[in-house]
Amino acid sequence: MSQYTPMIQQYLRVKADYQDAFLFFRLGDFYEMFFEDALKASQILEITLTSRDGGSAERIPMCGVPYHSAKGYIERLIAAGHKVAICEQREDPKQAKGVIKREVVQVITPGTMMEGAGIQEKENHYLAAIENAGGQYAVAAADVTTGECKAAVFAAFDAAVHELAAYGVKEVITNGSWTEQDIKQIRARLGAVISVEEIAEESPFDRLLFNLTDGLTRKASARLYHYLHRTQKRSLDHLQPAEPYEIRDYMNIDYFSKRNLELTETIRSKGKKGSLLWLLDETKTAMGGRLLKQWIDRPLLNESDISRRLDIVETFMVSFFEREELREQLKEVYDLERLAGRVAFGSVNARDLVQLKKSLGQIPMLASLLKQMNGAELPKLADSLDPCTELFEELERALIEEPPISVKEGGMIREGFHMQLDEYRDAAKNGKQWIAELERKEREKTGIKSLKIGYNRIFGYYIEVTKANLSLLPEGRYERKQTLANCERFITPELKEKETLILEANDKMMELEYELFTQLREDVKQFIPRLQNLARTVSEVDVLQCFAAVSEARRFVRPSFSADGRMHIQEGRHPVVEKVMDAQGFVPNDCRMEKGRNMLLITGPNMSGKSTYMRQTALIAILAQIGCFVPADKAVLPIFDQIFTRIGAADDLVSGQSTFMVEMLEAKHAIANATGRSLILFDEIGRGTSTYDGMALAQAMIEYIHSSIGAKTLFSTHYHELTVLDKSLGHMQNVHVTAAEQDGKVVFLHKVKDGAADKSYGIHVAQLAGLPDAVIKRADELLHSFENQEKPKADPEPVLAREGQLSFFEEKPEPAETPKPPKxxxxxxxxxxxxxxxxxxxxxxxxxxxxxxxxxxxx
The missing domain is CATH 1.20.5 (Single alpha-helices involved in coiled-coils or other helix-helix interfaces)
Structure with missing residues (x-):
């Protein structure tokens, strides 16, 4: 240390505590970075790398960013997966003796961002802690921007990681003792930053842990809270008590199935457009948008809870005019959850509080509209809308309608709110009028029309006269203050006296106004729990009106539920595909599974719509269990406890697994976890291996699901040989997607009918895909040759010498035997x-x- 200057020594001491973060070290108007931080940050941020003398023999690498524009640079570092520690000056440089005292005031991490481009208004921004003991895994997740906290226990590591993926966590907190293999798996699946928090004491957070009875979830939650308080170094009063939940209380849709069904993002683009969330999101508030995503992730299992939501949706649908007015009012409600978060965090400004006031002003109108509609549930929702009248009235009295962004430059508080502030304002205002009057009088006395009174921070108020007019100034009264190239500046005794009064009034006015704003912010903090409860109710109203709007626009119907396991979907449709096609040409289909009929074996050509048919069945079940109407003419459904899918195929390059291995792992997951109340969708199982291997696996799975599980299953296949299984499997039925040939070309009818398909039309599909005519012609010749039991013409010999799959191991030739006469x-x-x-x-x-x-x- 001794080789460096005192300031660099201070930097190194601070940096030693934040080795995993870029240290933004405040020097005057800049945040500076040194040594390795400077080398890395200059590349990531594309800023100039310089150097400075730090007392050592070699110059120290350095780069920096202006403090007033640091926000954008910090966001870029966070987006790149890094952390930033903000080190501020903690004393006035004029009063410092030696090196100015500095300390870290906040560590910004990917999971603790409060605002900026990385925060999407209709998405939660979670970080999570994961804990393990005794073969169990606890996950505690929190959204710092909204204050939500949740915790659950899982029986397997994979299940816990799947849950973290469902949250879309940006950062995972561990105790630092996890194996490298586990950390690698978390990073590979989530792409999240891994952080370490060693402390997990519960006692400081009794208020936040009282809902949790399980010791492992308490420990995970306590570790999460310790990390937040250590990095944020400020009040986090908006954090809500951790809510425990059980996965078995909701329909379980594993990570693979959510991806395959494209519930919240599409497989190809990873974007929202084209997903079920995109179709449904007619919410008018950011809070509602986030709740909608949570509901899609966790459909309900309790029929009475589902029916309550459906009742409200039905009431909204029949109350068109009131619903449209409600939607207009919801547009004026800002994000109450995140406003409350910024209040607690201390980053809220006057404009934010005006938004809060305007939002509270909408609540009585929302309650009145809900009470105007017929229905048993809406009046209850209306009564739970707390308008926080006292807070609204205080904000109305305190703040002007359009305050400035800065909270330290005045101009926020209404006249009449505080008597002393009004007096300072009057003094400042009258002082400025006095200055203007003095300027007029001096022009008259001197006859200098260009004379003017100005102000700057260094010299205060002054009288400015051009050099050409200096001879017109009277003797004795004007005192020279400053000489410039074209003019000179003077003061008079009267001006100096008034200047003191004006400047004192201005300084005291801004100081008092900031104090009043700070006190107002503290007053708002007392309402945070009420604001969060209000936000939950407004969010629920928003999502349910959104279901009604979509259901009416897309011609959805109310589903009903069967106690005996029957499933009868009449003229069902895939809601997203139908919207993309703009309802033109989409062919609806029935899906019937009567009592005792649990499996449909679906055959038909590629591109005929088998996968769409399977997906739409799952989406209809999910829509029903989140409390939305469904795309069908009629729908009677069982309540499914889980949905499993094996649709589509892709190599898992991260873990080095082939398409076929991924297929088998997903199939194993379904078979191992499904129950008689589950829904299984298997599309083309076995196509990744040889024909007989694939067919044998497919038949074995069909028989096992049919006989040992009894789950509702849609199983599509190209192995037409499997269609004979309906003779031996009593709960299975063959259906097929129809197609027809016209002028030698295939026409897909997309209609599902009973019975097995008689052709696969593979060559026709290849022709539609645009393969060269020569390839199509040769394939057609080979097909006819195979069908007619003729040896195909080959140049110069057949591609395959024998049917079957190559041996996995080297085979030794069998010893030659002397042929024996047949018995x-x-x-x-x-x-x-x-x-x-x-x-x-x-x-x-x-x-x-x-x-x-x-x-x-x-x-």
């Missing part, structure tokens, strides 16, 4: 073998026949 029994078996017409058999029949012959031969 009588062998001849009989041979005769039976020759009697079969193999080309007329299905692959499954051929395998069964071969097995019987082999069994007999072994005897």
């Amino acid at each position: 009588k029994a062998d001849s009989a078996i041979l005769a039976r073998l020759l009697s079969y017409d193999i080309m007329e058999m299905t692959p499954m029949e051929a395998m069964n026949t071969l097995y019987a012959l082999q069994k007999e031969a072994k005897k």
Whole structure:
């Protein structure tokens, strides 16, 4: 340390406590970075790297950003996955003895951002802590911008990581003892920053932990709260007590199924457009938008809770005019949750409080509109809308309608709110009038029309006279203050006396106004719990009116629920595909599973709509259980406890798993966790391996789900041989998506009918995809050749010498044996073998026949 200057020594001492963050070290009007921070930040931020003398033999790398524009630079560093520690000067430089005292006032991290481009108004911004003990894993998640806190326990690491992925967490807090493999998996799945917090004591946070009875969730939550208080270093009064929840209380949709069904983002673009959330989001408030996403992530299981939501949606649908007025009023309600967060954080300004006041002013009108509508639930919602009248009235008295952004330059408080402030304002205002009057009098006395009275911070008020008019000034009264190139500046005794009064009034006025604003902000803090309760009710009203608006516009109907497991969807539609197609040409379909019928085996050509049919069934179930109407003419549904999907295929390059391995892992997850109340969607299982392997796996899965699980299952396949299973599996039914040939081309009818498909139309699909004519023609020749049991023409020899999959291990050649004359029994078996017409058999029949012959031969 001794080789550096005192200021650099101070920097190094502070930096030692924040090794994982860029240290923004305040020097005058700049935040400076030194050493390694400067080298990295200059590259990321694309700013100039310089150096300075720090007392050592070599110059120290340095870069910096102006403090008034630091916000944008900080956001760029956070977006790149870094942390920033803000180190401020904590004493007046004029009064400092030696090095100015400095300390870190806040650490901004990807999970603790309060505002900026990285905060989306209709999305939560979570960070989470994860804890493990005794084979269980606890997750505690918090959104610092809104104050929401939640906690749950999971029986497996994968389930906990899936939950973190569902939250979309930006930062994960651990105790620092996790294995590198676990940390790698968290990073790979979430792309989140990993932070360490060693302290997990519960006692400082009794207010926030009282809802939690499980020791592991208390520990995870306490660790999360310690991290927040250590990094933010300020009041976080808006943090709400952690709410425990059980995954089994909601429909469980695993990470893969949410992705495959595109509930909140699309697979291809990772964006909102094209997802179910995009279709539904007709919310008018940011709070409502966030709640809608939470509801989609966690559909309900309790039928009475679902029916309550559906009742409210139905009331909104039949009350068109009141609903439209309600939507207009909701537009004027700002983000109460995040406003409350900024109040607690101390970053709220006067404009924010005016927005809060305007929002509170809408609440009585919202309550009145809800009471005008018929329905048992809406009056209850209206009564729970707390207008916080006292707060509204105080804000109305205190603040002007259009205050400035800065809270330290005055101009925020209304006249009449504080007597002393009004007196200072009067003195400042009259002083300025006196200055203007003095300027007029001096012009008359001297005859200098260009004479003017000005002001700057260094010299105060002055009388400015051009050099050409200096001879006109009277002797004795004017005292020279400053000489410039073209003019000179003077003061008079009267001006000096008045200057003191005016400047004192201005300084005291701004100082008092800031004090009044600070006190007002503290008063608002007392209302934070009430504001958060109000925000929850407004959010619920917003989401339910949104369901009504979408349901009416898209011709959705109210679903009903069956106690015996029946599922009857009449003319069901895929809501997103229908919207994208603008309802032109979308073909609706029925989906029937009566009592005792649990599985549909779906066949049909590629591009015919099998995957769309399967997805729309799942989306209809999800919409029903979040309390929305559904896209169908009629819908009777069981209440599903879980949804599993295996749709689409993609390599998991991060973990080095092939398409087929990903397919098998997702299928295993479904089979291992599904119950008789679940919904399973399997699309083309087994296509990633050889024909017989795939077909055998597909049949084995069908039989196991049918006999051992009993879940409602939609299973699409190209293995037409599997359609015979309906004869042996009583709960399975064949359906197919229809297509027709016209002038040698395939026409997809997209209609689902009973029975199995008779053709796959693979070559027609290839033709539609635009493959070269030569390829299509050759494929057609080969197809006819295969179908007619002719050896295909090949140049120069067949591609495959034999049917089947290559051996996984090296095979040793069998030793040659001397042929023996056939026994009588062998001849009989041979005769039976020759009697079969193999080309007329299905692959499954051929395998069964071969097995019987082999069994007999072994005897």
